[in-house]
Amino acid sequence: MPQNAGVNPQRPRARSPRPPTGAPPPPSAPPSGAGVDEAAWLDVIHKMDEVYSQLVADEIALETKNAELEQSQQFIFSLLAAMSDVLVAINRDGRIEETNAALCVLAGAEDSALRGTPLAALLAEDAALPKLAAALAQADAGAAGGAVVELPLRGAGGVAVPVDFNITPRRDAAGRRVGHVLVGRPMGELKRAYHALREAHEALKRTQQQLLHSEKMASLGRLVAGVAHELNNPISFVLGNVHALQRYGDRLTRYLEAVHGGGDADQQAALRRQLRIDALLADLPSLMEGTLEGAQRTADIVQGLRRFSVVDREQHAPVEINGVVERAIHWVRKGTAPAFTVHWHAGEPCCVQGSAGQLLQVLMNLVQNAYDAASEHSAQPTLWITLDAAPSTLTLTLRDNGPGIGPENLGRIFDPFFTTKPVGTGTGLGLSISYGIVEQHGGSLAADNAAEGGARFTVTLPRVACP
Ligand SMILES: Nc1ncnc2c1ncn2[C@@H]1O[C@H](COP(=O)(O)OP(=O)(O)O)[C@@H](O)[C@H]1O
Ligand SMILES: [Mg+2]
CATH class of the missing domain: 1.10.287 (Helix Hairpins)
Known part of the structure; x- marks a missing residue:
């Protein structure tokens, strides 16, 4: 001092x-x-x-x-x-010439005791000496803005306090270098706070991942329920047809054996009537056709699902939105809402750039929410979906005949975990995830209440040319 x-x-x-x-x-x-x-x-x-x-x-x-x-x-x-930052001026030999109050407090020593002592004596570890020497040399070499180095100082209680120093050369009136000035900020508290923050952030990210995973599993569960329902129908009539074919096969075998056994014509005719061979032959084409159709439908369903997973991996491909809306309605109906009246007319092809799987997830969430709200409120749950295609954007509007969204909830429905559904029914993640997906696609998702009653969700997305 x-x-x-x-x-x-x-x-x-x-x-x-x-x-x-x-x-x-x-x-x-x-x-x-x-x-x-x-x-x-x-x-x-x-x-x-x-x-x-x-x-x-x-x-x-x-x-x-x-x-x-x-x-x-x-x-x-x-x-x-x-000054809250610590300041040390040292001479050419590295001995302290000037300090400030912040350094005295940090080092727990009087200014008079610090003057004249080598700066190296203030370091908490000898291992920091080469770092100090390198930084001094760097400062002398004319590093722009001085040299920056983190040095551990021996704090008042003997604990090492990491300090971020900025070192610049100090010159006399004639411009000769007479030492260095070090200005530093103790980083201990800040670093501890930063580490704590990072740990909290990591924990939060892990929890979020788990929750996203459970929401994904829930959507997957709904989808699987729909797929199972969808497959059940064709598979059951394929099975029925194959059983019938098996019986027809037995009868045909018996008849052919009699024919080749060489009985008389009357006996053969009687057997043909008894085994209803003519009706069997007439029925065969439709049986085969039905079986083929059932198998084809099964293949189509599987193919449709495969297409989604492939596009999802490719991420950015033009996705035709009419098809996505159609499939969302289809799967929600197959899953939980067979009696859902949906007014929707597919228009001409209209594409956005992105992931078909994610966009399907958004639409399924919105259709499912509309069904949940409308079926609680009305005996005839109904949803109106329109698609307006402008040259550079497209706007999907979904309005339902549910109770609408309470004004106190309008600002919260996109928050993660916000749900008004009973525990175990809603995760409160559907809209928050959908919001994120639409944003990633360069669009926006908004909610309000329609004048006619019911909630109205509006999805706006940038449009691209369909391939
Ligand atoms: N069509 C709708 N009509 C009325 N309220 C809705 C509608 N869609 C969503 N909400 C409200 O938003 C909340 C959050 O929806 P969401 O994020 O999908 O989670 P969840 O469906 O699991 O509750 C719902 O619990 C509901 O209160
Ligand atoms: Mg939902």
Whole structure:
């Protein structure tokens, strides 16, 4: 810390009393008339007077300068004391020449004890010495903005406090390097807070992943229920047909054996009637056709599902939106809402760039929510879906005949975990995930209540040319 003592070495001593102007010559002076006349004395006295005035003026100027110096020193002192960053000035040998209050507090030592000690003595670990040396060299080499280095200082309680230092060379008036200035910020608290924050963030991310996973499993569950329902129908009539074919096969075998066994024509005709061979033959084409159709439908369903997973992996492909809406309605109906009336007319092909699987997830969420709300509210749950295609955007609007969204909930329905459904029914993640997906596709998802009643969801997406 700056010492105030001795700051004013040139300060003149107390002013001497001014000799009276025009006083008689000093007693040791030869009496007038002994060679020096009165005029000469007057001249000397006048000169003395002038010199004295000059002396007084100089002294006043010096005092003013001194006061200014003290003021600026006080100012620098207050700056150093007020700085929350630590400051150390070292000489060419690395010994401390100047410190500030923040460093004294951090190191738990008086300014006077720190002055003159090597900076290296303040380091908490010897391993940091090469780092300090390298940073000093880097600062000397003229690194822009000085050299930056993190050094562990020995803190008041003996604990190491990491400090981020910025080191710049210090020069004298002639521009010669006389040492370095280090300004640093203790990072201990900040680093601890940062680590705690990062851990919390990681934990949050893990939980979010788990929740996303459980929401995915829930959507998958709905989809699988729909797929199972969808497959059940064709598979059951394929099975029925195959059983019938098996029976027909037995009858045909019996008849053919009789024919080849060489019985008479009447017996063969009787057997043909008994085994209803003609009806069997007439029925065969439709049985085969039905079986083929059932198998074909099964293959189509599987193919449709496969197409989604493939497009999902490719991520960015043009997706035809009419088809996505159609499939969303289809799967929600197959899953939980067979009696859902949906007013929807597919328009001409209209594409957006993105993932078909994700867009299907959004639409299925919206259709499922509409069904959940409308079926609670009305005996005839109904949904109206329209698609407006402008040259560069498309707008899907879904309005239902449910109770609508309470004004107090309008601002919260897109929040993760917000649900008004009973525990175990809703995850409260559907809309939040859908919102994210639509945003990733460069669009927006909004909700309000329709004038006719019911909730209205609007999906806007950028349109691209269909391939
Ligand atoms: N069509 C709708 N009509 C009325 N309320 C709705 C509608 N869609 C969503 N909501 C409200 O938004 C909430 C959140 O929806 P969502 O994120 O899909 O989660 P969940 O369906 O699991 O509750 C629902 O619980 C419901 O209160
Ligand atoms: Mg939902």
